[in-house]
Amino acid sequence: xxxxxxxxxxxxxxxxxxxxxxxxxxxxxxxxxxxxxxxxxxxxxxxxxxxxxxxxxxxxxxxxxxxxxxxxxxxxxxxxxxxxxxxxxxxxxxxxxxxxxxxxxxxxxxxxxxxxxxxxxxxxxxxxxxxxxxxxxxxxxxxxxxxxxxxxxxxxxxxxxxxxxxxxxxxxxxxxxxxxxxxxxxxxxxxxxxxxxxxxxxxxxxxxxxxxxxxxxxxxxxxxxxxxxxxxxxxxxxxxxxxxxxxxxxxxxxxxxxxxxxxxxxxxxxxxxxxxxxxxxxxxxxxxxxxxxx
Amino acid sequence: xxxxxxxxxxxxxxxxxxxxxxxxxxxxxxxxxxxxxxxxxxxxxxxxxxxxxxxxxxxxxxxxxxxxxxxxxxxxxxxxxxxxxxxxxxxxxxxxxxxxxxxxxxxxxxxxxxxxxxxxxxxxxxxxxxxxxxxxxxxxxxxxxxxxxxxxxxxxxxxxxxxxxxxxxxxxxxxxxxxxxxxxxxxxxxxxxxxxxxxxxxxxxxxxxxxxxxxxxxxxxxxxxxxxxxxxxxxxxxxxxxxxxxxxxxxxxxxxxxxxxxxxxxxxxxxxxxxxxxxxxxxxxxxxxxxxxxxxxxxxxxxxxxxxxxxxxxxxxxxxxxxxxxxxxxxxxxxxxxxxxxxxxxxxxxxxxxxxxxxxxxxxxxxxxxxxxxxxxxx
Numbered sequence: 001x002x003x004x005x006x007x008x009x010x011x012x013x014x015x016x017x018x019x020x021x022x023x024x025x026x027x028x029x030x031x032x033x034x035x036x037x038x039x040x041x042x043x044x045x046x047x048x049x050x051x052x053x054x055x056x057x058x059x060x061x062x063x064x065x066x067x068x069x070x071x072x073x074x075x076x077x078x079x080x081x082x083x084x085x086x087x088x089x090x091x092x093x094x095x096x097x098x099x100x101x102x103x104x105x106x107x108x109x110x111x112x113x114x115x116x117x118x119x120x121x122x123x124x125x126x127x128x129x130x131x132x133x134x135x136x137x138x139x140x141x142x143x144x145x146x147x148x149x150x151x152x153x154x155x156x157x158x159x160x161x162x163x164x165x166x167x168x169x170x171x172x173x174x175x176x177x178x179x180x181x182x183x184x185x186x187x188x189x190x191x192x193x194x195x196x197x198x199x200x201x202x203x204x205x206x207x208x209x210x211x212x213x214x215x216x217x218x219x220x221x222x223x224x225x226x227x228x229x230x231x232x233x234x235x236x237x238x239x240x241x242x243x244x245x246x247x248x249x250x251x252x253x254x255x256x257x258x259x260x261x262x263x264x265x266x267x268x269x270x271x272x273x274x275x276x277x278x279x280x281x282x283x284x285x286x287x288x289x290x291x292x293x294x
Numbered sequence: 295x296x297x298x299x300x301x302x303x304x305x306x307x308x309x310x311x312x313x314x315x316x317x318x319x320x321x322x323x324x325x326x327x328x329x330x331x332x333x334x335x336x337x338x339x340x341x342x343x344x345x346x347x348x349x350x351x352x353x354x355x356x357x358x359x360x361x362x363x364x365x366x367x368x369x370x371x372x373x374x375x376x377x378x379x380x381x382x383x384x385x386x387x388x389x390x391x392x393x394x395x396x397x398x399x400x401x402x403x404x405x406x407x408x409x410x411x412x413x414x415x416x417x418x419x420x421x422x423x424x425x426x427x428x429x430x431x432x433x434x435x436x437x438x439x440x441x442x443x444x445x446x447x448x449x450x451x452x453x454x455x456x457x458x459x460x461x462x463x464x465x466x467x468x469x470x471x472x473x474x475x476x477x478x479x480x481x482x483x484x485x486x487x488x489x490x491x492x493x494x495x496x497x498x499x500x501x502x503x504x505x506x507x508x509x510x511x512x513x514x515x516x517x518x519x520x521x522x523x524x525x526x527x528x529x530x531x532x533x534x535x536x537x538x539x540x541x542x543x544x545x546x547x548x549x550x551x552x553x554x555x556x557x558x559x560x561x562x563x564x565x566x567x568x569x570x571x572x573x574x575x576x577x578x579x580x581x582x583x584x585x586x587x588x589x590x591x592x593x594x595x596x597x598x599x600x601x602x603x604x605x606x607x608x609x610x611x612x613x614x615x616x617x618x619x620x621x622x623x624x625x626x627x628x629x630x631x632x633x634x635x636x637x638x639x640x641x642x643x644x645x646x647x648x649x650x651x652x653x654x655x656x657x658x659x660x661x662x663x664x665x666x667x668x669x670x671x672x673x
């Protein structure tokens with residue numbers, strides 16, 4: 001019975017962490033699909049979401065809802081500026097050069113945040129209290145429900161956007177074949193910009209909803225970014241259910257591994273899976289050959 | 295005769311001139327702190343404090359009429375850089391003594407340099423191995439992890455608890471704590487029934503705590519620095535874990551209470567006395583310097599002085615005492631440092647000797663508990 005309760009707790013904890021990985025993984029995939037680069041500054045968008053929310057609440061004394069909007073909008077502006085200044089001018093650069101640029105950008109963003117807001121870890125108050133909720137022998141916090149809720153909304157929203165709107169379809173077209181998309185009159189440049197907008201907004205949203213649980217500081221994005229990257233790789237860099245499942249599986253494996261095997265190997269488990277998939281199934285866990293990307 | 299008088303006059307005036315020149319020349323002291331980088335939570339208050347104390351000593355006329363000149367370099371918590379900067383302090387700046395570095399890693403790297411150059415070093419890092427075995431030129435002001443562990447085990451023994459679960463962070467601080475927790479367990483009759491770790495950047499520790507909940511443990515001891523322990527406190531509350539939760543001195547600042555929020559309530563930890571200075575009995579020798587330090591730091595930096603800054607306060611004051619008694623040569627300073635007895639500082643009451651360059655005993659730590667978002671002494 002105890003073991004059963006324990007396992008339930010591991011699963012719930014794993015799902016909660018996994019949902020976050022999934023959100024970050026999705027934002028990785030969106031940029032990858034429209035530009036072919038892996039944006040290693042993605043973790044910094046997550047960090048900015050948390051840091052800007054805390055700044056708006058504590059310094060500007062704004063109510064939490066407006067603070068969240070400001071944080072997401074602010075991060076989106078950073079994403080757009082980043083695309084305009086660092087990605088767009090280098091039209092013909094190789095993906096490798098662009099990836100290195102994103103690494104540079106991530107270091108820059110971290111440094112600026114450190115200078116502006118200091119090195120201290122800060123906590124954000126939970127959205128709806130800290131009273132634990134019992135569920136199937138396990139406990140979770142109201143904040144976890146927020147995380148699940150937002151993740152579900154985002155998945156549904158991205159499904160709707162990519163399959164039922166003109167812009168979404170245009171973005172998918174770009175990911176299949178940029179040149180062909182260009183030929184039929186889709187502005188690839190605008191789609192790239194749009195992908196940065198969506199991805200930075202998504203990343204910062206993930207940052208906001210986890211900040212009450214995990215706290216935030218200038219360097220919190222590195223590890224989260226890497227885990228999100230793992231999730232995206234597991235899902236074959238698609239922005240559909242593959243990445244979401246990848247994130248959830250990663251979270252659950254980490255949590256089960258820490259609980260049942262050894263907590264010392266928690267991160268090792270994640271990166272071992274990443275390597276394994278890159279070696280054996282570089283196209284992702286769920287993909288059958290070449291199917292749709294976005 | 296006249297010649298003789300002139301010669302005497304000349305030599306006398308020369309003599310005066312040279313002593314005047316000497317009096318004007320400041321005594322150079324080097325300092326290495328990890329002001330930036332992952333250990334900046336140590337280095338920053340240390341730098342602030344060291345500069346503040348030296349400025350005050352100079353304002354009050356210096357040491358025996360001579361000013362102190364503090365040359366501070368930032369190691370960034372990088373041992374290679376620390377070694378380069380130590381060499382620079384010794385060869386270019388010609389300092390007579392060095393304060394710092396902030397971390398055990400930096401310090402261990404710098405030790406061979408100062409030992410070779412015969413320059414006294416007063417480290418602000420806590421690692422046992424810095425002064426064990428004793429090195430001729432190396433002293434330290436930070437309390438050993440050993441003492442913090444002993445303080446916790448002592449309390450548990452008093453409460454007749456013998457089964458503990460330990461949860462340590464997988465970095466230098468945590469693994470040193472883990473070693474001590476395991477090493478001293480037998481001595482206090484403790485049994486470690488669950489031994490888990492977490493990563494310094496981990497964001498969810500419910501898995502480890504769930505495992506601990508399922509074990510025989512009567513208390514949980516967590517060893518880490520912010521933000522990990524705050525996450526653990528919140529996770530423990532989420533899981534409804536009722537076991538007493540002990541933290542290390544690595545989180546003994548108000549920041550921890552801020553981060554953990556309501557979940558901090560009831561948590562105990564060993565801490566330097568600086569947290570509870572105003573609660574100490576009047577008879578405590580440290581009370582006066584502690585209150586003075588806190589007031590000073592508040593005035594200069596509008597922030598609460600913590601025991602990390604206190605390590606630098608102790609180092610500067612120990613150095614000042616040694617220079618007052620033994621002059622400004624490295625050898626003189628070293629000998630006088632070793633002869634320091636009963637110096638009441640921020641970290642504790644220091645008694646250095648030829649066999650002990652750490653100088654503190656377990657009274658340097660008090661056990662505190664979080665009550666209503668503040669610290670209380672555990673009797």
